[in-house]
Amino acid sequence: MPKEGITPRATDYSQWYLDIVRNADLADYAEVVRGCIVFKPTGYALWEAIQRGLDDRIKATGHVNAYFPLLIPKSLLMKEADHVEGFAPEVAEVTRAGGEDLAEPYVIRPTSETIIGYFYAKWVRSWRDLPLLINQWANVMRWELRTRPFLRTTEFLWQEGHTVHADEEDAERETLMILNEVYADFAEKEMAIPVIKGLKTEKEKFAGALRTYALEAMMQDGRALQSGTSHNMGENFARAFNITYTDQNNTVRYACTTSWGVSSRLIGALIMTHSDDEGLVVPPRIAPTQVVVVPIYKSDSEQSTVLEAIERMTGDWKGRLRFRIDDRDNVTPGFKFNEWELKGIPLRVEIGPRDVEKSSVAVARRDIPGKAGKHIVPQDGLTDYLVGLLETIQQGLFDRALRFREEHTRDVTTYAELSEAVEQGFARCYWDGTTEDEQRIQDEMKATIRVIPFDQPDRAGGVCSPVEKRPVRSSLPEPTNPNLYWSGWRPAGIRPKPVHARVRPGRPPSRGLRPPGWHPHRTPEAGQCQRRCECRSR
RNA sequence: CGGGGUGUGGCGCAGCCCGGUAGCGCACCUGCUUUGGGAGCAGGGGGUCGUGGGUUCAAAUCCCUCCGCCCCGACCA
Numbered sequence: 001m002p003k004e005g006i007t008p009r010a011t012d013y014s015q016w017y018l019d020i021v022r023n024a025d026l027a028d029y030a031e032v033v034r035g036c037i038v039f040k041p042t043g044y045a046l047w048e049a050i051q052r053g054l055d056d057r058i059k060a061t062g063h064v065n066a067y068f069p070l071l072i073p074k075s076l077l078m079k080e081a082d083h084v085e086g087f088a089p090e091v092a093e094v095t096r097a098g099g100e101d102l103a104e105p106y107v108i109r110p111t112s113e114t115i116i117g118y119f120y121a122k123w124v125r126s127w128r129d130l131p132l133l134i135n136q137w138a139n140v141m142r143w144e145l146r147t148r149p150f151l152r153t154t155e156f157l158w159q160e161g162h163t164v165h166a167d168e169e170d171a172e173r174e175t176l177m178i179l180n181e182v183y184a185d186f187a188e189k190e191m192a193i194p195v196i197k198g199l200k201t202e203k204e205k206f207a208g209a210l211r212t213y214a215l216e217a218m219m220q221d222g223r224a225l226q227s228g229t230s231h232n233m234g235e236n237f238a239r240a241f242n243i244t245y246t247d248q249n250n251t252v253r254y255a256c257t258t259s260w261g262v263s264s265r266l267i268g269a270l271i272m273t274h275s276d277d278e279g280l281v282v283p284p285r286i287a288p289t290q291v292v293v294v295p296i297y298k299s300d301s302e303q304s305t306v307l308e309a310i311e312r313m314t315g316d317w318k319g320r321l322r323f324r325i326d327d328r329d330n331v332t333p334g335f336k337f338n339e340w341e342l343k344g345i346p347l348r349v350e351i352g353p354r355d356v357e358k359s360s361v362a363v364a365r366r367d368i369p370g371k372a373g374k375h376i377v378p379q380d381g382l383t384d385y386l387v388g389l390l391e392t393i394q395q396g397l398f399d400r401a402l403r404f405r406e407e408h409t410r411d412v413t414t415y416a417e418l419s420e421a422v423e424q425g426f427a428r429c430y431w432d433g434t435t436e437d438e439q440r441i442q443d444e445m446k447a448t449i450r451v452i453p454f455d456q457p458d459r460a461g462g463v464c465s466p467v468e469k470r471p472v473r474s475s476l477p478e479p480t481n482p483n484l485y486w487s488g489w490r491p492a493g494i495r496p497k498p499v500h501a502r503v504r505p506g507r508p509p510s511r512g513l514r515p516p517g518w519h520p521h522r523t524p525e526a527g528q529c530q531r532r533c534e535c536r537s538r
Numbered sequence: 539c540g541g542g543g544u545g546u547g548g549c550g551c552a553g554c555c556c557g558g559u560a561g562c563g564c565a566c567c568u569g570c571u572u573u574g575g576g577a578g579c580a581g582g583g584g585g586u587c588g589u590g591g592g593u594u595c596a597a598a599u600c601c602c603u604c605c606g607c608c609c610c611g612a613c614c615a
Binding site for chain 2: 003004034083086087090110111142145200204205206207208209212229294296297298329331332333334335336337338339341350352353354355362370371374442443446448
């Protein structure tokens with residue numbers, strides 16, 4: 001039975017998500033700061049758990065943490081041309097401080113490649129300085145047109161790693177290692193979110209990167225959510241920021257850089273992967289609280305008897321279980337059952353006079369909502385039982401999410417099949433590798449290439465292009481990138497919309513609103529276009 | 539930006555057409571009875587009716603202005 005105040009997923013998935021966020025008390029809208037949210041204590045606790053899991057892995061793979069400034073001189077941001085083009089529309093500027101206009105405006109970081117690049121140029125001298133492996137935990141700001149709690153907000157929290165390597169091969173190794181051993185491992189083992197690892201297309205890659213790799217997860221509406229990215233910048237940023245080193249042969253060379261990040265969007269992924277119509281579901285390993293104990297009593301004497309029993313019962317829990325005892329006296333047990341279910345605590349232990357007498361407890365597991373997930377167990381050996389049950393739940397959640405994804409993924413060989421499949425979830429198909437086809441699919445069926453997966457199934461199924469119907473092309477090239485995943489093209493219900501020009505006077509127009517002839521390389525700050533690009537046609 | 543909707547205690551809404559100084563549910567506070575799946579009764583506190591202006595003896599209500607938010611269109615690093 002759905003909880004009060006929660007729209008069932010089948011009715012309106014988007015509203016369901018918002019209801020979960022609100023009812024589980026994860027976040028509040030920062031209504032006075034458009035597009036921002038307040039991470040409330042329960043929501044922030046999830047972020048802290050994510051931070052812990054990632055930070056451990058980042059450090060275990062040889063990185064150290066540091067912190068760079070929030071403000072970036074605008075000229076620095078402008079240095080890498082593709083990067084500028086990618087970010088210009090969503091950057092917020094500080095033009096006035098200390099009571100006067102600044103000689104040069106600052107931008108509030110949308111990401112830190114540029115300011116970190118500036119310092120790396122100073123710090124890197126010799127091949128002995130490499131690799132340089134630094135991570136920072138930070139907030140960033142991107143002026144998004146349409147926001148949703150955790151999934152896309154104007155300000156968000158993330159971790160951004162920035163590394164410098166002697167050559168592209170080493171940078172590539174780093175980029176892939178982070179994706180596999182840090183991000184995917186964390187997502188699957190701790191958050192129980194199955195992910196597809198792969199390469200982004202040219203069209204979808206990070207502005208200024210050579211290659212972008214990403215994790216894609218399937219939400220319960222069948223749509224993809226990008227849940228982590230890792231970029232190999234090659235020499236692009238090193239050239240823009242002059243990050244050079246002297247190699248063993250006394251030759252000065254450009255270094256290669258990488259950057260990689262995951263954000264508080266993961267909280268959104270967590271919600272949309274596991275939760276149900278009863279509320280939030282949090283996998284045990286990531287859960288700030290794993291077990292909640294609800295005492296049941298009528299009289300004062302029963303109350304003290306039960307609370308004493310709880311004291312004894314939880315004596316050896318510390319260090320093995322993260323738990324809390326809900327001894328509030330102003331709400332009924334039934335209310336507590338519903339509330340903790342809503343908040344996604346993996347296990348609930350109920351204990352009343354009858355249990356004290358029989359030395360038992362009632363254990364309810366959140367992954368099976370309602371009374372169906374409740375059973376009576378002896379207090380004897382309870383701690384081991386609970387620890388084991390948490391692991392069972394953890395694995396069960398992962399298996400359930402994986403099964404869901406597999407049930408909503410189809411291999412397709414024709415255009416019609418592709419068109420149908422992307423309505424339900426992911427489709428896997430061949431692609432001839434052209435942006436032209438990619439764009440056409442996007443235009444015609446609102447689907448995007450999420451990723452070219454590392455895991456390539458046997459190609460015995462045949463070679464087909466979903467756009468084989470294209471009339472002009474007589475023979476399709478042998479696909480170089482077979483088996484792509486497509487999905488409902490917009491990430492999990494996010495629909496950007498153009499913003500009124502008045503909102504940010506002087507701001508570069510967002511894509512789609514650019515007047516004819518507009519080009520980022522030709523903004524007043526950048527002067528004439530310095531690059532050999534399509535814009536010279538104008 | 540184009541089209542549509544909406545703004546009233548913390549939240550969700552009614553009242554507006556037909557002007558007379560604001561009401562309901564939830565939440566909150568107090569007390570008593572309750573407590574194994576969202577307790578009951580009684581009492582109580584809380585609102586510049588988005589903003590500015592106009593009409594009127596009198597405006598939540600009628601007229602104009604501006605602002606916010608939501609939905610659809612336009613499609614993302």
